[in-house]
Structure formats: C-alpha cells, structure tokens
Amino acid sequence: MRRLMPVLLAALLTAGCAASGDDGGGEPETGGIGPITFAVGREGTTYLQPLLDRWNQAHPAEKVTLIELPEAADEQRAQMVSNLQARSDRYDVLVLDVVWTAEFADNGWIIPLERGAFPLDKFLPPVVDTAVYNGKLWAVPYTSNAGLLFYRSDLVKKPPKTWADLRRRAIEVTKEHNIGGYAGQFLAYEGLTVNFSEAVGGQILSTDGQEVTLDSAKAKAALGFLAQGLREGWIPDDALSYKEEESRLAFQNGDLAFARNWPHAYGSAKAQLGDRFAVTRLPGQNGPGTSALGGQNLAVGAYSKHPKTARDFIHYFTSMETQRRVLSEGSFPPVWTELYDDPELIEQFPYLPVLKESILAAKPRPVSANYNQLSLVIASSVAKALSPPFPEPSDAVVNSLKADLTESLSTQ
Template identity: 65%
Template sequence: MVRRAVAALAALLVAGCSGMADTGGAPSPGTGGTGPITLAIGRDTTAYLGPLLDRWNRAHPSERVTLLELPEAADEQRAQMVANLQAHSDVYDVLGLDVVWTAEFADAGWIVPLDRSLFPLDKLLKGVADTAIYRDKLWAAPYLSNAGLLYYRSDILKKEHMKPPRTWAELRDEATRLSAKYKIGGYAGQFLPYEGLTVNFAEAVQSAGGSIISPDARRVTMDLGTARTALDFLVGGVRDGWIPREALTYKEEESRLAFQEGRLVFARNWPHAYGPATHSPLAGRFAVTRLPGLNGPGSSSLGGLNLAISAFSKRQKSALDFIRYFTGRDNQRLVLTEGSFPPVWAELYDDPALIKRFPYLPVLKEAILSARPRPVTADYNQVSLVISSAVSGALNLSKPVDETVADLKQQLGEVIQPGG
C-alpha cells in the first residue's frame, strides 16, 4: 500500500501527542541544564547567521552556541534530524524546524513544550504562531515566516511597456514573448521532485481556487477539474518552452542563481533570494510581486522556521534562553536587515525606515497574510512524496495530466485514510 511504500520526505504538521516517546528523563526547559549549546539548522546560504550568533556568544561566554549546518533542502534536513533524534542523541540542542514539522516532532516526543507566557505571541504576524502550536501547547518559537513571491526583470518589462503579470495567462504570454526575444528562460520555480515541488503544486491548486487536503487532513478535497487546470498550467509551460527543461532540476538555490545571473525573466522563490540579488549585477533591475493566479493574484503556501528544544538536550535552560533572545524583536530586525529573511514580528513590516530599505515589505506582508498553511497530519511526509513524485512525472511529460491527477487523488486517499 502507498502508506507502507512511501519513504520519508519533508514538511508539515502532524497529529496526536498521546504517543509521546520516552525522552530519557531530560529536564524541562527552564528548570536546569546550562552550558554550551548547538543550533541545528538548514545551510545558511546568505552568511547572515554567524554575526548574529557571535552577538550571543560575546554576551554568554559560558553558553556559547555552535552552528551545525544541515543540508539546504528541507527533506534532507529532516532526515538528518530524525536520525539523530531517533537515536536519542544529545548532539542537537536547538532545532530549526520547518513550520510543517511541529506536530510530527511533538507527537514523536522529540521536542519539549514551551511556556507560552515567555513569548510575545500576540505581537507576531497573524497565523504565524499557530504553526508552533499543537494540541493547545506551544512546541517551538516562531523565528522566520515565509511566502512565495514572483521575482521579475523590471528593466525588461519597463523596456517592453509591460506590467508584472497578475494572472497565469499574463505570465504565460509575457514569459513566452520575452523568452524568445531575449533568449533566456521565461519562468521557473522549484521543480525538482522534493518538498519544493509539492509547495509549487499546492500553490498552483489554491491559486486556481482549490485545495488538496482538508486542514485537519481527514479528507482529500482535491477537485479533479481544478487540479487538472493547475497542473496543466505548469506542464504546458514545459511543453511549450516558456518553462525551460533545466528548471526541472531546480531547488531554491538553483532557481535563485538562475534568476540572479540573468537567465530568467520570471522566477518563483522565497524572500531570502531578494538580498543576494541586490548585491549582484541584477541590482536595480528586478522587483517582486504576489504570485499570479488563475484569475488574479494567487496564494502562497505558508512557510517559515520555528526554533524548538530537543527532548534529549542536556542544556535545555541555556537552549530556552537562547531561543528567547534569538526570536526577540531586536534580533528579528537583524534577521531582515542582515539576511533578507521575513521576520515574524508584525510591527517590523510597518516600519518606515525598513520599508525604505526593503520596498517589498508591504507586498511580502500581504503575501504572508494571504498564504495558506499546509495540512496538519502525521502523514505529511508521505503526502508530500506522493504529490512531488506524481507532479514530477507530469512535468517530465511522461504521464498525461488527466491520468496524473486521478491517480494522485486515489493515492492521497490511501495515505490519509486509516488502514491505508
């Protein structure tokens, strides 16, 4: 059956805490355990983390934090964390978790609950705190938020008297025309078969007015007609050439570099790609907007990163103090100014000085507030693998769109149904 055959992949909230694993008697955060700690987090592609960690280390010489960089791809990050935690290893103290892993890690007993009163949850962007809450307990502290944006060559569009596309039809038309005229790729997202492709497909479905799974992950809600429209938009781009075949190998970093190096007119990516582009030859020649949709602006999947404490850490008090510091307002400002990552504090998006420096902040705030969280399910990794595998087959033109979405709906039903 699909449930047994599908391997682990990265991403989403899970279900149930009655099966909490034995934590080996680890102390509750805040009650003991101090000393040097580690931060296990995805690879820092913008080199912003070092200076931020140095600030903590200078002020806390006996509780220095060591950065343990995991792979760039979320799937690979999760695999390494899971291997460590299943072994009850105390190597990781603070975990940088994709927002979709909160429930899974809590359910497995790999992280410990936090005291809500220690964190200013009411000052965060609407919906962001929910990604760290599971069964009415706070399991992590929101650190970064995220929503997909459409990067575009503003210089080329201005020269051609075109406006940024708001619909798929406009994107298809502009990408086709400009790709041919300027001899560069028209559009790319994250189309390698991994969690990024699941996100890109989910965004296409919801930008066409549909959904894939109910928020509680108990029903497959994917309408075949809507899913067909969404997938055909992407497949048609590959078939017709305005999505280059090379894009089928792209993760976030590959698509960032392709756009930044002037090889694309349009690209879907997260906000972190903005900062590096402003320090590249493309500076002043690009801009961002909301993702386009079927009939107007589309909707992103809600992304982000939360900081949690390993249940097997022997220095949980230091870990808690570090998380409180690292998710505080002053550090959140640096997350934006030094790393170009979306902070979780709402007030920073309305700061005139920051808006002057980062003109895309109002668009980003709108994108985050209109983004949709992925379903809360213990089977999300299986769900994601089924989706990315099916969509990849269609994008490679090896399976018809109609057959792909029909099979996908059936496979999803087998994954989320008890006994599937």
C-alpha cells in the same frame, strides 16, 4: 536527642536531593541551566556567530555552540531524526522547517512551550499557526517566508496578476528577446510540492490532516497550466530540473523573464540585475495567487539536559532586536509584524510590503505528522504529469494522486 540530630539532618538532606533529582520527572538538579547547542542548516549562517557571541558574553555559564547541519532540508531532517530516535541530547535548540512541527511533536522529539512566555501576538498570525499542533505550542517562529514572482521590469511594463497574464507576457518576451518565459522549482522534490500547492491554493488536506480535500478541478487546472507552458515553450524544458538555486541563477543571469522563488533570491538578483527587476505576488488562475507559507521555527529537543537555558535562548533569538539583525544581516524574513513596516528596513529590502501581503494571504502546506511521505507522493505524481510530451492532465491523473495521498494517510 543531641545524638539523633545529625542522623535526622542527614535524612532530610537525602530526601531533598532525591526530590530535586530526575526521579520525579522534573528538570535535572541544575534546574535545566547550562551550556546548549544550536542546530541549524549550513546555508547562509555567516550572520549567526555575532548573535551567538552576544548571548555567550552575557551568559558565560550557559554558552551556546553552533552545530551546522547539511544545506539540504531533507538531510537536516534525517540527521535530527537519527539523533532524536536514539534519545541523544546532542541538540538542545533545533531549527525546524515549519512543515516539521507536527512530525516532531507527534513523535515526542520536542517539548511543548508556554504560550505566555513569548510575544506571539506581535508575530504574523499565519506564522504562529505553523508552531501549533493539536492545540499546543511546540516551537516559536524564527523566520518566515512566502513565494514571490520575480520579473524583469525592464522587459515587462506591468506585472501579471493572473495565469493568463503570465502566459501572454511570457510568450511575448520569449519571442521579442529570445529568453525563457517562466520557471519555478519543477524537479521532483519538496520544491515541486510547494509549487503545486501554490497553484491549487493550498487546499490539499483538511485542517486536522486526517482527510484529503484536494479539489479535483483546481488540481487539474494547476497541472494543465504548467503542462501548457511546457508544451508551448514559454516554460523551458530545463525548468523540469530546477530547484531554488537553478531558478535563481537562470533569472539573475538573464535567461528568464519571470521566476517563482523565495525572497532570499532578491539580494543576488539585485547585485547582478540592479534596478532591472522587481517582485510581486504570485499570479493565480483568476487573480492574485496564494503563496505557500515557508520559514523556520525554534524548538527544544526532548532530551536536552538544559531545557530552561534552551527556552531562554529561544526568547532571546526571537526578540525584536535580534529579529531585526536576522533580517538586516542575514536577509531572512522576520516574524515580527511591525518590522515589515519599518522605513529603514524597507529601504534596504524593498520587497517587504509585498512579502508581508503574501505571508498574510499564504496557505500552509499539508499539516501532518507524516508530511515527508505526503510530499514525496505529491512531487512524484506531479512530476509524472509534467513529463514529456506534456499532455493535458486527465481526471485519471488527479484521481490517482488523491488515491495515493489517501493511502499515505491510512498508513500513519
């Protein structure tokens, strides 16, 4: 028996090692703990390093390394997709645009997360919805966003609440002050999809993303409003080449009385215009309009070697203390509801109450695993409808857009 004991002990140890390895489909022998990477777009990342340093000091064996991706969202997505399709473990924690959740989940590029592990009930409800796909939580909200109307408060007594108000006041300011009236993001890219989605109230696909539900009358009215502005001149022709940066510069340089943009444009406008501008909700056809819901979510890459550390890091990075710093030091809108009512933060960021109202009333862009293709279809069709000489949109234009969207859905 004494001679058999070493043999039996060795067999037990071997069996234990096999059970704790990868063969069982579980996490690696490290328990999923170890160094990780944090992949995020390059724009506005200077505030990140101090936050990462705090994590690294507290977790010397689980240090996080920042990987900066290109500034443009489509290029960020392309790099992530390329690595994930190759089953690369380069990205542990990914910063995803809210419209990418369905695509990345559907393709198995990110892993589902446990709802109870995160304080989702403390977050803005519409923001949480962007991280859910087919009933599962695939990411955790990190920043939120909604479109706002920036306006020159020194030139306009009351902000417009309807399209008719905006048109009337834009025409008046154009004539009196010889500047452009209004602009959004009208170049044929994702920004135009967003602007069109806001104008029609966000109803483009069914909630399950399987059917085109775009209201023809609302689509025609939205295109008609924009075409009218271009035709009458209170939307300058240059706006057809505007993305976020161009519209931001045009407004803060004094070339526009009204501009649709995201909250990130507030700081630079404040630095240049001082107290000569303000922000409000977007106007709609018959009252306050609907913003498109923007923002970013944090997800764990499916091929991460250290998923437990990645989940713990996401918990840290979406905590209220860190979220406060994301806003105060990075100027990115947080996801914790109570931060929008904080007096100190409101003093620093006066737009917070309006932004909270806009986010709570915002509508998501189409939820689809094929969102990128759908966005291209929308932007291309809308750009054609807004091409000179800016004719009144016809039923044929709207029907063509709906047909193209239906075809895109059928090829998923």
